[in-house]
Amino acid sequence: SGGLTVSDLAEKINKDTSELIKKLMTLGVMATKNQNLDAESIELICEEYGVEVEEEIVLDATDFDNFITEDKEEDLIERPAVVTIMGHVDHGKTTLLDSIRDTKVTEGEAGGITQHIGAYQIVENNKRITFLDTPGHAAFTSMRSRGAQVTDIAILVVAADDGVMPQTVEAINHAKAAEVPIIIAVNKIDKEGANPDRVMQELSEHGLIPEDWGGDTIFVQLSAIKKEGIDDLLEMILLVSEVEELKANPNRNATGTVIEAELDKGRGSVATLLVQNGTLNVGDSIVVGNTFGRVRAMVNDLGRRVKTAGPSTPVEITGLSGVPEAGDPFMVFEDERKARQIGEARQQKHIVEKRNDKVKVSLDDLFEHI
Ligand code: GDP
Ligand code: MG
Helix, strand or coil: CCCEEHHHHHHHCCCCHHHHHHHHHHCCCCCCCCCEECHHHHHHHHHHCCCCCCHHHCCCCCCHHHHCCCCCHHHCEECCEEEEEEECCCCCHHHHHHHHHHHHHHHHCCCCCCCCCCEEEEEECCEEEEEECCCHHHHHHHHHHCCCCCCCEEEEEEECCCCCCHHHHHHHHHHHHCCCCEEEEEECCCCCCCCHHHHHHHHHCCCCCEHHHCCCEEEEECECCCCECHHHHHHHHHHHHHHHCCEECCCCECEEEEEEEEEECCCEEEEEEEEEECEEECCCEEEECCEEEEEEEEECCCCCEECEECCCCEEEEEEECCCCCCCCEEEEECCHHHHHHHHHHHHHHHHHHHHHHHHHHHHHHHHHHC
């Protein structure tokens, strides 16, 4: 992604890589030779050696990766899993999402009025789980095609009276491509003609073999409509979360992904963000996709105003100058000037890219008509 490693920098400024690693250490930056350096560390090093930062080692300001420092292991703590529900149409995805929310939100957060912000969070056994409310396919296809990976665990809903269908297979392929663990929710077991064994058989043919049959895929039987088996499913999600050792560092500027965004008549640009690392605060200077601004207000999935949002938390924000797109990355910057600078650079790049696309399209059109 156009980063500059420690050895790259060493070469450019004519120093030994090992010397540079030591120097970085004295400056409080722990780095290995193949590690990408952020702009700040590069500046520090250049200052230290009295090297002018030349044009060619000035980093691409439109690439967030150039501003992200790696977390130290000791700064990482457990974070909630982000779960996406996938499956064939009418197999019960929406019903399951609603049932989970209904049971858990009324149990846990008395008086909370759920608000649709594209994702919600529940508490099970004192642990939080985040569910993406957007259709599973959209979350995987549009977001992943844009390089965003937001899901930790995929729940594959298969109706016990219908079995494996085309979109079931599609969902399996998406989850496998994303290397995300899959939990099977065999739904509608209350229905006459429900045949969970057939579902297990059919899924085995796609390499998803139940634990009972010597495989390692977790199957949960449930009735989303009767709210039966919901707790079993949530427990399995927690189990898989634990195995995955999902971690984040809440003590840094927030980074994450846009879940959805729109232009609201009264409030202007409204975006639901999933914080993936760090903590987002009201007042933060933020670049979101090709737009930027300051977080004016934040509302959680219960419609409550909040001042902060930690890792794996979905939150709706206002204060952006434009409307970003689902799947866009976001990043908070320490000072407003920097956010503006980077936001404008990204905006500019986006405009140029769009213009180039247009030129390309019209040239193609032209040749087609010759
Ligand atoms: P989606 O397209 O996957 O989101 O499916 P929906 O949640 O919209 O469900 C499709 C239909 O199946 C609706 O009529 C639901 O009421 C029904 N349904 C969902 N879950 C169950 C269940 O556990 N049992 C029964 N009998 N019907 C269900
Ligand atoms: Mg639905």
